[in-house]
Amino acid sequence: MTVLVSSFCEETCGQTPDAAPAWAARIDALEAEVAALRQVTDTEVVPARHESPWMEGCDSCLPQSSLASPSQYPSVKVTGFFQADAGWFHQDAANIVAVGDIQDGADFRRARLAATGDVAENVGYNVEFDFGFPGRPSFMDVWLEVRDTAWLGDVKIGHFRHPIGLGGLTSVKELTFIERGLPFAFLPFRQIGAMTSGADEEAGRTWALSGFRFPTDAFGGQIGDNGGYGLATRVTQVIAEDSNGGVVHIGGAYSLIDPSNDAVRYRSQPEFFIAETGGAAFVPAGIPSSVPPFVDTGVIATNKSHLFAAELATTSGSFHAQSEFIHAMVNRFGGSTVGFSGVSAQAGYILTGEHRPYNRKAGVLGRVVPNSNFGKCGYGAWEIAGRWSMLDLNDADIRGGRLNTSTLGLNWYLNKHAKFQFNYIHAFLDSPVNGDSDANIFAMRAQVDF
Structure with missing residues (x-):
């Protein structure tokens, strides 16, 4: 030198x-x-800290050097999917009188874009909007989550699905049929609120408890001094399993709702939905521009309603099945308490031999993934399925009607991210005003997600 x-x-x-x-x-x-x-x-630089039960066993998490390394946060991943639907209707004369002459049609049932990721090792987020849902765009899952807290498990705050209903908590991207079963009509579903939840995946157990404002609009907003609150809780347990991934799952849930507008209303279409769009202007006057509700309680004045739910599911080899029951009790102003019920049961069999897995973190059945993708070397996965659903909205002087549906389904999974679905739905309507009637619906869906 x-x-x-x-x-x-x-x-x-x-x-x-x-x-x-x-x-x-x-x-x-x-x-x-x-x-x-x-x-x-x-x-080694150890920052000064006070002793706290939150910090037990955290010495290994403390920084080992004062030289900061480049951060991997915030992280972001763009996701999305769309579902393009088409439906053809055949109604008997009595059904046309009861609900109107439903037109054949096509629509984007859902068209969503989302950004998801983490801002720290234990803090995640999701921002999702739907451009096909009424509101256009509407808020879907918009939340932040603090994971693995000391006593509260995972804590989520924002706009999200609340913990009640097996069908409601199954992702729409992983439904066996085009729509959820009729009991879905009772759910508070997405509202703005907070939730604590956890899962013991090894033991096959999940739990969740949430509080929320009710009802919220398409953008997650809710304003009102007169009530406007709700809570929901759900627990699930795997009671039997085998070495090949087969399980038997049971669960229960409860929800209490105090609506800010002192009213509730339950109604449903026959498991197929076409939203009213701008093109509805070309439909002749008096003709429904969307699939109308077949059953409807009308507005019920109340300061409190209760939902009780029970669920059962299993997956074994290429076979899977699930069922759920939901009962609603409404405490009316100036009248007796009324109760309404919904039940559904479904089963599917994957003809090409794949297994539908069980999602131990969410307590629901998961996604079918083909053993070989559709292409030169494969045909994807093919599945047949059947379902029966019932929704009874009659009690005392509330005569909302009773609807039964029987559905046959054929699903073609091209790969993990694309599928076609074909449903035949036979709807039996028992209307207190117009009597019994029938409708047949042929529906199909093309779906891709990324």
């Missing part, structure tokens, strides 16, 4: 070799100072 410095000084500074030792000494001193600084920064 001394030789190099001497040459440098002779060429650039005009100094003689006798001055080299002074330059070398200064450089050696600088090198020593840098080495000392490195030794300090490599020493």
Whole structure:
């Protein structure tokens, strides 16, 4: 080093070799100072903290160096999906009188874009909007989540699905049929609120408890001093399982709702839905521009309603099945308490041999993934399924009607992210005003998600 410095000084500074030792000494001193600084920064730095049960066992999480490494947060992943539906209707004369002459049609049932990710190791978020749902775009799952808290499990705050209903908590991307069963009509579903939840995946157990404002609009908003609150809770348990992934699942749920508008209303279409769009202007006057409700309680004045739910599910080999029962009790102003019920039972069999897995974190049946994708070397996965659903909205002087549906389904999974669904739905309507009637619906869906 001394030789190099001497040459440098002779060429650039005009100094003689006798001055080299002074330059070398200064450089050696600088090198020593840098080495000392490195030794300090490599020493473990433990920030001062107060003892707390929240910090037990966290010494390994504390920073090991004061030199900050580049952060991997916030992270972001863009996701989305769409469902394009088409439906054809055949009604008998009595059904046309009861609900109107329903037109054949096509629509984007859902068209969603979302951004999801983490802002820290234990804090995640999701921001999802639907461009096919009324509101256009509407808020879907918009929330932040703090995971693995000391006593509360995972804590979620925002706009999301609340914990009641096996069908309601199954992702719409993973439904066996085009729509959820008729008991779905009772659910508070997405509202703005907070939820604590957890899962013991090894034991096959989940739990959740949420509080929310009710009812919210398509953008998650809710304003009102007169009530406007609700709670929901759900527990599930795997009671039997085998070495091949087969399980038997049971669950129960409860929800209490105090609506801000002092009213509730339950109604439902026959498991197929086409939303009213701008093109409805071309439908002749008096003709329904969407699938109308077949059963409807009308507005019921109340300050409190209760939902009780029970569920059963199983998956074994290529077979899977699930059922649920939901009962609603409404405490009316100036009248007796009324009760309404919904039940559904469904089963499916995957003809190509795949297994529908069980989602132990959510306590629902998961996604069918083909063993071989559709293409030169495969045909994807094919599934047949059947379902019966019933919704009874008659009690005391509330005569909302009774609806039964029988559905046959054929699903073609091209790959993990794309599928076609074909449903034949036979609806039996018992209307207190118009008597019995029937409708046949042929429906299909194309879906892709990413």
